[in-house]
Amino acid sequence: MDQTAPRSPQRRQFLRTAAGTTAGMASWLALGKAPAFAQKRELTFLSWNHFVPAADDELRKQAEAFAKANNCAVRVDTMAHLQMPAKIAAEAQSQSGHDMYRSAGADPFLYENLHANVDDVVDKLGKQYGGWYPFCAQMCQTASGWKAVPWFWVSFPATYNMAHFKKAGFGDSYPKTWAELLSMGKVLKKQGNPVGIPISHCSDAHSTYWSVAWSYGAKVIEADGKTPAINSDKTAQVIEWYKELFKDAMEPEVLSWDDAGNNRFILSGKGSWIHNPVSPYNAALKEKMPIADDINHHNSPAGPAGAHSAPPALSMAIWKFSKNPELAKEFMQYLFRKENYDAWIVASNAFNHPPLRHLADHPIWAKNPKFAMLPKEAEFAHPRGWPAKPSDAIQRIDDNYVLADMLAKSINGMPTKRAMEWAQDQVSRALKGQLKVS
Amino acid sequence: MAVGPQVLEAAGSGGAGRLARLREWWEQEEVFGYGLILPALALLVALVAFPFGMAIYFSLSDYWVGSPGGFVGLANYREILGNEIFRQTVQNSFVFTAIALTLKTVLGVWLAMLLARPARFKRLIRGAVLLPFVIPTALSTLGWLWMFDSLYSVVNWTGIRLGVITPPGPNWLGQATYAMIAVIVVNVWRGLPFFAITTLAGLVAVPREYYEAAEVDGAGSWSRFWLVTLPLIKPVLAVVILFSTIFTFGDFNIVYVLTRGGPMNTTHLFATLAYQVGLSGGNLGQGAAIALFIFPLLGAVVFFQLRYIRKE
Numbered sequence: 001m002d003q004t005a006p007r008s009p010q011r012r013q014f015l016r017t018a019a020g021t022t023a024g025m026a027s028w029l030a031l032g033k034a035p036a037f038a039q040k041r042e043l044t045f046l047s048w049n050h051f052v053p054a055a056d057d058e059l060r061k062q063a064e065a066f067a068k069a070n071n072c073a074v075r076v077d078t079m080a081h082l083q084m085p086a087k088i089a090a091e092a093q094s095q096s097g098h099d100m101y102r103s104a105g106a107d108p109f110l111y112e113n114l115h116a117n118v119d120d121v122v123d124k125l126g127k128q129y130g131g132w133y134p135f136c137a138q139m140c141q142t143a144s145g146w147k148a149v150p151w152f153w154v155s156f157p158a159t160y161n162m163a164h165f166k167k168a169g170f171g172d173s174y175p176k177t178w179a180e181l182l183s184m185g186k187v188l189k190k191q192g193n194p195v196g197i198p199i200s201h202c203s204d205a206h207s208t209y210w211s212v213a214w215s216y217g218a219k220v221i222e223a224d225g226k227t228p229a230i231n232s233d234k235t236a237q238v239i240e241w242y243k244e245l246f247k248d249a250m251e252p253e254v255l256s257w258d259d260a261g262n263n264r265f266i267l268s269g270k271g272s273w274i275h276n277p278v279s280p281y282n283a284a285l286k287e288k289m290p291i292a293d294d295i296n297h298h299n300s301p302a303g304p305a306g307a308h309s310a311p312p313a314l315s316m317a318i319w320k321f322s323k324n325p326e327l328a329k330e331f332m333q334y335l336f337r338k339e340n341y342d343a344w345i346v347a348s349n350a351f352n353h354p355p356l357r358h359l360a361d362h363p364i365w366a367k368n369p370k371f372a373m374l375p376k377e378a379e380f381a382h383p384r385g386w387p388a389k390p391s392d393a394i395q396r397i398d399d400n401y402v403l404a405d406m407l408a409k410s411i412n413g414m415p416t417k418r419a420m421e422w423a424q425d426q427v428s429r430a431l432k433g434q435l436k437v438s
Numbered sequence: 439m440a441v442g443p444q445v446l447e448a449a450g451s452g453g454a455g456r457l458a459r460l461r462e463w464w465e466q467e468e469v470f471g472y473g474l475i476l477p478a479l480a481l482l483v484a485l486v487a488f489p490f491g492m493a494i495y496f497s498l499s500d501y502w503v504g505s506p507g508g509f510v511g512l513a514n515y516r517e518i519l520g521n522e523i524f525r526q527t528v529q530n531s532f533v534f535t536a537i538a539l540t541l542k543t544v545l546g547v548w549l550a551m552l553l554a555r556p557a558r559f560k561r562l563i564r565g566a567v568l569l570p571f572v573i574p575t576a577l578s579t580l581g582w583l584w585m586f587d588s589l590y591s592v593v594n595w596t597g598i599r600l601g602v603i604t605p606p607g608p609n610w611l612g613q614a615t616y617a618m619i620a621v622i623v624v625n626v627w628r629g630l631p632f633f634a635i636t637t638l639a640g641l642v643a644v645p646r647e648y649y650e651a652a653e654v655d656g657a658g659s660w661s662r663f664w665l666v667t668l669p670l671i672k673p674v675l676a677v678v679i680l681f682s683t684i685f686t687f688g689d690f691n692i693v694y695v696l697t698r699g700g701p702m703n704t705t706h707l708f709a710t711l712a713y714q715v716g717l718s719g720g721n722l723g724q725g726a727a728i729a730l731f732i733f734p735l736l737g738a739v740v741f742f743q744l745r746y747i748r749k750e
Contacts, residue, residue: 261589
């Protein structure tokens with residue numbers, strides 16, 4: 001938003017004050033203490049509630065240490081990941097709120113005009129640690145520069161129950177391709193241990209769809225970022241695979257799952273295989289559930305076009321309206337100090353993967369055979385929308401659950417061709433209504 | 439306006455005259471009346487009229503979160519009308535509102551009549567009935583989310599044990615029809631107390647003599663209900679239905695928590711779709727246009743109902 005535009009300053013002022021007051025009061029209530037005005041410099045950081053809470057504890061600890069060393073205050077606020085888009089939108093709209101926040105998906109593109117450039121930080125860290133993984137870089141690098149610093153990514157491997165696979169006569173093997181998952185899943189379902197991939201309004205449903213679709217050579221948008229490409233024979237193949245998997249290897253519950261649905265499914269002991277970050281295993285360890293011994297991971301399966309993964313990748317962005325952009329940049333670099341980043345990986349129990357090659361050498365993965373294959377996921381990871389560049393249009397396709405709904409429609413009896421046409425229409429609408437970045 | 443004697447003294451004689459004039463002016467009926475309305479009016483303008491005006495402005499512009507765009511006329515409306523998801527949402531909203539409202543009306547009147555009967559612990563029961571209405575919706579809906587969970591559904595578990603449901607039972611939030619039933623059930627559960635308690639207020643105001651007279655004339659309980667109770671509580675009922683239509687049409691929490699509009703957008707309502715498009719997707723212009731679609735629809739409902747109430 002142009003700050004100097006003379007147009008209706010009262011309205012803007014009012015919005016800003018109103019939103020600022022509301023946000024201020026909300027955080028004040030959340031903190032349970034009166035706001036202290038006229039304090040020393042304060043840096044505020046809005047992040048999510050980490051799926052492994054110990055990681056947030058470590059983050060706060062490091063924030064405190066940074067504050068002490070720099071004679072400032074650092075406040076880390078966290079909130080549920082599903083509520084973040086609305087909160088960030090409110091901060092963007094009111095031009096007030098935190099100095100920096102945990103950006104995700106296409107946020108750097110959605111808010112390209114509102115994020116401060118962080119090219120210097122990215123450059124320095126990249127040189128220091130052997131370079132950024134391309135898929136993390138692509139999600140933060142816009143036409144007008146780096147609009148966020150890649151923070152960490154979350155591997156999205158397969159989680160399976162070894163005991164169920166043994167019982168079904170598969171010994172120590174696991175599905176290396178999606179086709180194998182289907183054939184093994186049929187046996188496993190008969191045994192009472194179906195596999196599970198959500199086909200519902202949740203983000204895991206997308207992560208898996210992208211992965212399967214790329215493995216079959218299917219696209220959603222052409223590389224030019226402008227042409228819808230979902231209506232294709234390749235996509236039809238993907239849909240047929242999903243339909244068969246749904247019928248013969250899964251149960252209808254996958255149509256109603258939220259992001260925690262597959263976690264519950266595998267931890268209940270019923271499910272035999274899911275596609276998800278390692279959080280169920282970590283939860284089982286933490287709660288000392290006996291099932292932890294049976295759970296193992298393997299790399300995301302491959303298809304005729306190879307193995308591909310769409311891991312969630314998160315970054316840190318600084319708002320242009322921040323009063324402390326330099327302090328925020330220093331804080332980011334502080335978090336990336338080797339000892340700090342390592343401690344944070346340990347706290348998250350291998351959930352957080354570094355976007356920088358040299359930081360990925362951490363022993364936590366090599367040490368635990370159940371984690372050893374996780375870093376490999378980075379080798380075949382892409383940002384959603386690939387081969388097109390990330391954009392707000394791709395974000396909108398995800399936000400509107402177009403991919404999951406296309407699958408659900410065909411599973412519920414809509415002919416594959418029509419389901420694809422429906423999706424193609426939604427994709428072209430998302431592309432047409434694209435945000436114009438001036 | 440209470441003015442202490444010290445103040446009057448300190449103000450001196452000239453000041454006292456001015457003060458008296460001011461007081462006289464203030465105590466004129468029209469001035470005083472408007473003065474009293476002013477705070478409420480200011481609140482209404484700030485919290486209702488202003489956002490409403492903004493919404494109209496957004497809906498006519500290419501406005502994205504954080505980046506204002508130019509005027510685009512009715513382009514946003516054309517775009518959403520052409521979108522199947524929106525048309526599905528319109529259909530969902532009507533189905534949802536019609537069924538939920540009918541159930542709430544019938545069950546609400548029934549519950550009110552039960553509550554009107556003398557009973558032990560009457561106050562306690564009346565208080566308890568209000569509970570679903572009092573608990574924050576987002577919170578109580580989380581409870582329902584667990585009850586409809588695909589793996590741990592207590593509804594299915596009970597049904598199967600009682601032999602009413604064949605295992606594994608319906609997938610409540612994953613199948614279009616069941617998901618709609620689920621959101622309607624929760625909406626009715628939540629909205630029923632409001633209906634019942636308000637109707638109860640109308641019921642207790644019906645003079646006993648009417649019933650006695652009807653009984654003397656040999657009217658049975660059905661005729662007493664149709665010919666005495668219903669006509670007399672009709673005005674109250676009309677107002678309750680009016681309010682409830684507005685609340686039900688604009689529901690957000692229940693759908694957002696239970697299904698996020700799924701499966702396949704079959705439970706999306708205007709508010710949830712507007713949120714998805716306008717806030718998650720950042721397209722404020724289209725989000726506002728979706729939300730504003732409720733306005734003419736509800737406007738018509740309110741117009742006809744108010745006219746009906748006035749006629750009555």
